[in-house]
Amino acid sequence: MAKMNENFLNLKKSYLFIEIGKRVREYIAAHPDNKIIRMGIGDVTLPLVPAVVDAMKKASEEMGVKETFRGYEDSGLGYDFLREAIAAYYKKNGAEVAAEEVLISDGAKSDCGNIGDILSADNTVLITDPAYPVYVDANVMGGRKVLFANSDESNGFAAMPDKNVHADIIYLCSPNNPTGSAYTAAQLKEWIDYALANDAVIIYDSAYEAFIHDPEIPHSIFAIEGSRKCAIEICSLSKTAGFTGVRCGYTVIPKELMLKSSDGTEHSFRDLWIRREGSKFNGVAYPVQRAAEAVFTEEGQKQTKAVIEKYMENAKVMADTFDELGIKYTGGKNSPYIWFRCPFGMGSWEFFDKLLNEAEVVGTPGEGFGKNGDGWFRLTAFNTLENTKEAMARFRKLCGKQ
Amino acid sequence: MAKMNENFLNLKKSYLFIEIGKRVREYIAAHPDNKIIRMGIGDVTLPLVPAVVDAMKKASEEMGVKETFRGYEDSGLGYDFLREAIAAYYKKNGAEVAAEEVLISDGAKSDCGNIGDILSADNTVLITDPAYPVYVDANVMGGRKVLFANSDESNGFAAMPDKNVHADIIYLCSPNNPTGSAYTAAQLKEWIDYALANDAVIIYDSAYEAFIHDPEIPHSIFAIEGSRKCAIEICSLSKTAGFTGVRCGYTVIPKELMLKSSDGTEHSFRDLWIRREGSKFNGVAYPVQRAAEAVFTEEGQKQTKAVIEKYMENAKVMADTFDELGIKYTGGKNSPYIWFRCPFGMGSWEFFDKLLNEAEVVGTPGEGFGKNGDGWFRLTAFNTLENTKEAMARFRKLCGKQ
Numbered sequence: 001m002a003k004m005n006e007n008f009l010n011l012k013k014s015y016l017f018i019e020i021g022k023r024v025r026e027y028i029a030a031h032p033d034n035k036i037i038r039m040g041i042g043d044v045t046l047p048l049v050p051a052v053v054d055a056m057k058k059a060s061e062e063m064g065v066k067e068t069f070r071g072y073e074d075s076g077l078g079y080d081f082l083r084e085a086i087a088a089y090y091k092k093n094g095a096e097v098a099a100e101e102v103l104i105s106d107g108a109k110s111d112c113g114n115i116g117d118i119l120s121a122d123n124t125v126l127i128t129d130p131a132y133p134v135y136v137d138a139n140v141m142g143g144r145k146v147l148f149a150n151s152d153e154s155n156g157f158a159a160m161p162d163k164n165v166h167a168d169i170i171y172l173c174s175p176n177n178p179t180g181s182a183y184t185a186a187q188l189k190e191w192i193d194y195a196l197a198n199d200a201v202i203i204y205d206s207a208y209e210a211f212i213h214d215p216e217i218p219h220s221i222f223a224i225e226g227s228r229k230c231a232i233e234i235c236s237l238s239k240t241a242g243f244t245g246v247r248c249g250y251t252v253i254p255k256e257l258m259l260k261s262s263d264g265t266e267h268s269f270r271d272l273w274i275r276r277e278g279s280k281f282n283g284v285a286y287p288v289q290r291a292a293e294a295v296f297t298e299e300g301q302k303q304t305k306a307v308i309e310k311y312m313e314n315a316k317v318m319a320d321t322f323d324e325l326g327i328k329y330t331g332g333k334n335s336p337y338i339w340f341r342c343p344f345g346m347g348s349w350e351f352f353d354k355l356l357n358e359a360e361v362v363g364t365p366g367e368g369f370g371k372n373g374d375g376w377f378r379l380t381a382f383n384t385l386e387n388t389k390e391a392m393a394r395f396r397k398l399c400g401k402q
Numbered sequence: 403m404a405k406m407n408e409n410f411l412n413l414k415k416s417y418l419f420i421e422i423g424k425r426v427r428e429y430i431a432a433h434p435d436n437k438i439i440r441m442g443i444g445d446v447t448l449p450l451v452p453a454v455v456d457a458m459k460k461a462s463e464e465m466g467v468k469e470t471f472r473g474y475e476d477s478g479l480g481y482d483f484l485r486e487a488i489a490a491y492y493k494k495n496g497a498e499v500a501a502e503e504v505l506i507s508d509g510a511k512s513d514c515g516n517i518g519d520i521l522s523a524d525n526t527v528l529i530t531d532p533a534y535p536v537y538v539d540a541n542v543m544g545g546r547k548v549l550f551a552n553s554d555e556s557n558g559f560a561a562m563p564d565k566n567v568h569a570d571i572i573y574l575c576s577p578n579n580p581t582g583s584a585y586t587a588a589q590l591k592e593w594i595d596y597a598l599a600n601d602a603v604i605i606y607d608s609a610y611e612a613f614i615h616d617p618e619i620p621h622s623i624f625a626i627e628g629s630r631k632c633a634i635e636i637c638s639l640s641k642t643a644g645f646t647g648v649r650c651g652y653t654v655i656p657k658e659l660m661l662k663s664s665d666g667t668e669h670s671f672r673d674l675w676i677r678r679e680g681s682k683f684n685g686v687a688y689p690v691q692r693a694a695e696a697v698f699t700e701e702g703q704k705q706t707k708a709v710i711e712k713y714m715e716n717a718k719v720m721a722d723t724f725d726e727l728g729i730k731y732t733g734g735k736n737s738p739y740i741w742f743r744c745p746f747g748m749g750s751w752e753f754f755d756k757l758l759n760e761a762e763v764v765g766t767p768g769e770g771f772g773k774n775g776d777g778w779f780r781l782t783a784f785n786t787l788e789n790t791k792e793a794m795a796r797f798r799k800l801c802g803k804q
Contacts, residue, residue, distance in 0.1 A: 001601040002570040003522035004661035004669050008677060015680050021476070043473040053466035056689065057459045063647065064455035071445040071646035074423070106508050106684075113682025114516075117543060120405035137681040141519060168404040199403040244473035245465065245688045259406035267406050275410060278417050279539040280515025282508075286647045287458065288687055
């Protein structure tokens with residue numbers, strides 16, 4: 001019989017959000033008339049902005065006309081119009097990248113997972129704990145050894161490098177999912193120095209960069225010196241512009257970044273990735289790329305930033321509640337996530353059940369993101385202001401008198 | 403330094419269509435005013451049909467309205483409306499598959515490549531030669547041993563199994579790219595019996611099924627007995643409905659199909675694939691899935707079939723020319739491809755250059771698809787009738803008097 005990739009046997013059984021979905025469905029089945037407020041999965045709720053919808057409709061129309069129809073993209077790496085718009089956006093954010101270094105994908109999750117295709121199983125991977133589960137799962141599937149860097153109370157849930165640990169591949173996410181913490185330029189420089197000292201590659205997930213409000217927090221690792229020799233950056237429009245159901249992301253790979261083969265020869269990371277995409281990917285829908293382009297126009301930026309401000313208003317309602325209750329938390333300032341210590345000294349799944357059963361609010365148990373998440377909990381700002389206020393009123397009632 | 407996946411060193415240097423593109427660009431640079439007719443890459447040229455464009459526009463609008471906005475799909479495996487439409491289409495084509503067995507993707511190429519993630523490197527892979535280069539490249543990247551089954555003149559370029567060869571994974575494509583040949587039910591049964599005897603899995607690429615006109619040729623491997631225990635089927639709307647620039651495909655995995663781990667335990671192929679997709683994929687754009695759904699409506703079927711008839715009219719012009727010139731060929735009947743023996747006893751790259759330089763027609767050299775392609779050549783029916791007729795007139799002039 002054909003043989004499976006046995007690394008899959010080392011995966012944890014259930015994906016975090018599947019387990020949450022199951023518990024929520026069971027609760028709803030038992031209480032069909034009650035109003036559940038969902039602040040669990042990190043999905044946006046506000047619709048696409050008009051500039052994006054108009055661009056997608058216009059491109060759909062073009063696809064119905066012989067003269068403007070587009071089939072396969074030549075490269076499958078993204079149309080120049082989009083790659084150039086993203087490079088210009090980086091420039092505004094203080095990072096220089098060339099349009100040819102911007103490689104378009106159907107989302108950050110795909111690239112986070114698929115990038116492993118070009119990496120040897122014989123690399124040691126360092127992942128912050130807690131983290132987005134995809135980093136660990138994709139590397140377990142690829143048979144790579146995974147080490148963890150602790151994000152915990154002592155460092156404000158923003159793990160820093162340990163010089164005594166060697167790693168070849170490092171996953172960082174800032175602003176962080178799930179903890180909402182964001183690295184300063186000085187902290188990123190420390191990670192870059194560590195990567196250069198270890199000849200390692202940083203896979204930098206900047207999916208939440210559009211939520212950064214503090215001018216001291218870099219929007220891109222490429223705003224920091226030395227990064228071009230040791231980092232790639234994966235981003236997406238899911239959170240920037242509500243593209244979770246539209247699927248468009250991008251990965252920036254500097255031309256000078258190298259991987260080595262066992263004889264010591266150096267090979268361009270970008271060329272290897274392009275070769276991978278050439279055989280296993282065929283580009284992103286043309287209407288989706290036009291929709292993505294519209295995000296970076298003046299109008300698109302104005303409209304999408306207004307949406308982010310709405311979510312940040314929710315985050316402020318949440319942060320104010322936690323401040324008032326004296327509950328420790330990170331995030332909520334440069335991030336749509338608030339990460340807080342579970343009240344009542346509870347474990348995070350225990351608090352998940354209490355919050356669901358007694359306040360009918362769905363959140364995400366911190367331990368689903370790693371061992372340092374035990375006793376911590378994530379809530380998202382991706383609901384309406386009205387629901388957020390109601391959820392916080394319920395929360396105050398549940399946790400106000402401990 | 404971080405280490406590369408060294409299997410990439412075993413890939414051939416240049417992807418077929420990149421080399422063709424390079425030669426064509428050089429020719430155009432030297433002859434900027436001449437009219438080149440492209441019958442090389444298998445890309446469609448006619449626009450999306452109105453039913454599809456309307457559905458995509460309507461869904462784009464829904465995404466701009468709070469009440470109808472959709473973010474992440476729950477499963478990432480495709481919306482039920484599309485999975486059910488595809489299952490119903492299979493039923494019409496004489497194959498029973500359940501909607502839960504239909505898993506939506508951003509294209510056949512992605513699934514053909516990514517399916518390797520769940521397969522051990524320790525499988526022997528059998529690929530027909532010639533074949534779509536992605537099958538070989540994806541397995542070379544995955545470090546799997548690749549054997550070839552010869553498609554050649556002796557079997558009408560439709561390779562059949564050899565009982566003396568053992569394989570664990572078998573790639574079949576029917577109607578075939580590049581040879582245009584199509585397996586009969588009896589031939590498919592022979593492959594299924596071979597797969598069952600070897601405990602192997604067939605990866606069946608049916609991307610060109612919509613071009614089948616002969617009622618004796620099955621549209622799906624699942625129309626044949628025994629297939630549910632040994633096959634998956636990968637298809638796409640690229641050729642069915644001109645989705646090359648829209649990106650939507652699907653993979654059908656029967657619930658009873660198994661892979662084994664080294665201790666002999668059996669694991670559901672479908673569950674493993676779902677686990678893979680859960681960590682490395684986030685579904686297809688909602689407007690694209692609505693566009694795909696429209697293909698399977700009565701109106702959509704009528705419109706897309708009319709487009710296919712246009713391409714088949716071109717194929718007939720080509721077949722008639724080859725008949726007239728007495729050049730041996732396969733395809734052109736249940737396929738948009740014609741695969742013919744190079745005139746003048748030439749090698750296939752040699753004939754590529756002659757056809758480009760002397761007739762200004764671009765085709766695809768057979769040897770780009772494998773060793774049995776040497777001396778053979780592929781032309782596609784995906785151009786306009788006018789251009790096809792002009793190309794055939796030029797071809798007749800070039801090859802008429804040998």
